[in-house]
Amino acid sequence: MRKLAFFIVVVCFMLSVVEVSAQLFVSSGSYVYVQNQYVTVTEEINLASNGNFFLRDESQILQRRTTTSNNIGLGNLSVFQEGTVNNFQYNYWCSPVGAATATAGNSTFTINQFHRPTSLVNSNPAVILPNSALDGIANPLSIAPRWVFRFLNNEFYTDWILTRTNPINAGEGFTMKGTSGTDNSLTLFGVQNNAGSAQRYDFRGKPNDGNIEIFVMNAKSTLTGNPYPSAIDLNSFLTDPLNNAIDGTALFWEHDKSVNSHLIAQYRGGYGVYNGSSSVYTPATFYNFDGAGNQTTVASTPLNMYQRRFSPVGQGFLVRGVANGSVFMRNTYRVFRREGVANQSQFERNALASSEENNSFYEHIPNVAGIDYTQVSKLPAPHILVNASLNEQAVRQIAMVFLPSSIDGLDKADAKSADDGGNLPFDMYFVLDNKEYVQSATAFDITKRFPVGFKNNTSSTFRVAVADFVNFNETENVYLYDKSTNLYHDIKNAEYQFQIEPGVHNERYEITFLAETLSNPKFDGNSLDVVQNNTAQNLIIHNPTAQNIKEVGLYDLNGKIIFRRTKLGSNEYYQFSTAGLSESIYIVKVITADKNELNKKISIFQER
Known part of the structure; x- marks a missing residue:
């Protein structure tokens, strides 16, 4: 197999996208730098010791392997993601990298692999505080490990697994609270290391790739997420027939970020639900909790309308099992999608997304599966x-x-x-x-x-x-x-x-959608009468009390409009041809100018 060797290679935003037809090999002491672009690799990535691969300014990697990962090397891929909470609240994460190892395949991740950027390509490892520490710190980046948890095929709050610095498998999600304070020592691409409750983390390690197994159980929930150094099409994962052991939805934690307390009884939050078949997100209703983590009283509802289709790097979410078995993250779900509300790719942000779109189809989106997104509607299901x-x-x-x-x-x-x-x-x-x-x-x-x-x-x-x-x-x-x-x-x-x-x-x-009986006394049985004359093939409406009729509509049982007539006035008699209509049951809707409405089923058939 042919290997492509990169020594000192700089790929910046004005250059074309890089496609590597086989392996990507970065030799010791060399690096690849990519800014605001994506790199496609057909086979594995080999990062030799002291060989580095820097993804900057929304850059991403798409790998095309259809089996398990064969990535290898003691070098590191570096990719940024910003958390969105302070030291009192949780983000839900899923690491895009594992430990750098000489063994091929995906490896485990620990929070020791979080780094704090000090320049465009240099970072310092985060300080891991003692287990007793409550608060993370922005500068120098210091993480409180007592807030790192996993949730694997469980149901109750007490089932969260305290993880701290223990290994986390590829594809497993984890929670972690943010940091206190700010860090304005470095600004890259217009973003500070931490402008306040927005800590930048540098994930460093071997990039995850290929099929990643996630074991699920019936009626249990599992915290997983996007495990790759690229965005994924969440719809593709949730609707894949091969992933029929989950219910087709992803749950996202939302919470009141004005609550600054480590006490569970002070939390206010809940889970929003995203459906992969409809692209509809139902926001969380916030609840208060008791000291054992049980929901108690209703708190509030901000109704944040996130667009969730393209999960960005590092995003964690829950899935729910409907059978015991395995589901898989696959390279075929990977896309190059820059993060942002307009791109329907958000890492748990509070920005509101409009339900109105100027263009109902996506622009070209590079992806592994070969999907032509220009033929895919960006609108959610009606x-x-x-x-x-x-x-x-x-x-x-x-x-x-x-x-x-x-x-x-x-x-x-x-x-x-x-x-x-x-x-x-x-x-x-x-x-x-x-x-x-x-x-x-x-x-x-x-x-x-x-x-x-x-x-x-x-x-x-x-x-x-x-x-x-x-x-x-x-x-x-x-x-x-x-x-x-x-x-x-x-x-x-x-x-x-x-x-x-x-x-x-x-x-x-x-x-x-239809009021079959109306309490309005104006429709007492004598005000309007709807009759279907199948001999003459006419729909007849009698209006003996001279109601001002705003509209008459005829619908089939699927809700399709057969015809609609408006501004009909107050005549005593109306007649509409039904010739040529298929034999079936239809719905007649009559609306008056004062918004009263009559709905009646009629049967249209051919007289024999």
Whole structure:
């Protein structure tokens, strides 16, 4: 096999991208420097002792091996990532490097491999403080190891594994609190080492590569993340049929960064849920915790709308098993994607991302799998966001997602709540298979109903309203239907407030798009009459009380608009041709100028 030897090679942003057709070998005392670009390597990387590979200014490596890693060498790859917390809060990490070794393959990582940059290419190893130390320090970079934990196939807060300086396998995620103070001794690419709660870490070691196994267990969660020195397409990992032992979602820790305490009872946070099939992120509802780490009261909800599709270098997240077995991180998920909100690649940042996009397709994105991203929509699946105020304390957001390929039952496009089965004081959720979900996905049908549940341990007030229509315009109305009163409450144009007694209410409420019975006395059966005349192939609307009709629409059972007529006035009689329509059941929607609405099913068939 041909080897390419790099001695002193400088690749900067004005030069073309480097593609290495076989191995990449950096000899002892030499280095490769890449700035604001990517390098593609077909086979392994060999970093000889004192040979270094510097990735700077969002540079990344794409490797194309389809099996396990064969990277080798006592030299180091160096890549930066900035944490986003101070010494009181956690970031969730997954290292892109392991220990530099003469043995081929991925190796374990320890926090001793974190460095503090002192120049463009030089760094000093972080100081590892005693186990008793509470606070990390920015300058010189000092890490408190008592906050380094892993979470492997477990369920409860007490299951976190205290790791400190112990080895962490490739593909295993870990938590670590940040540092106190600032470090303005070095500014690179406009970013200080630490401008305050934004510590720059230099990962140094052998680059991870190839298939990385992650063992999962049914109904258990595992902290993993992006294990490579490049971004990954998280959707590709979550939806890969070979990874069917996980549920297709990734959980991201969010927290109140104004809380400056090491006491668990002072924490406020929760997990947001990202679904790989829909690209929809449901933000966390924040809860308070007791001293044992159990959720107690609802705290707040910032509703940070992260874009999560492309996980940047170092990003950690939880996955949930639906079977005992293994899933794999693979090189085919790797992409070159610079970090930033506009690129849908964020390392746990609080920047808000707009649901509106000027261009619905991605630009060219270099990647290992050969995906033409210019043919891939950057928009999430069409969905409706619904917010519920939980007893005036916080907000739970849920999403109705519409995908033609989704079934009415459970599939990977549905996203279970991160708090499913928890003893929460208040909550709202979709009820699917008697479980609690924050996303319910199906093919759109205007007649479909979404069962929603509420639970509360005291008599509570809920306020429910539609928050947004995202990439979706197939219905004009959304209702919360109360089966006990047989009333439909408009939650699109107004907030519906109600109070319910303590308990779990999983069978009383539904979200619908059609109000089959309306409490408005103007529609008392004599105001409007909808008749289908199949002999004459006409839809007839009688309007004996001269209602001012704003719109008449005809829909099929999938919610597709067959026709719509507007500004019809107050005639006593209207007739619309149904000739040529397929035999089926249809929905007729009549809306008056004062926003009253009548919906009626009709049957169209050929007279024989």
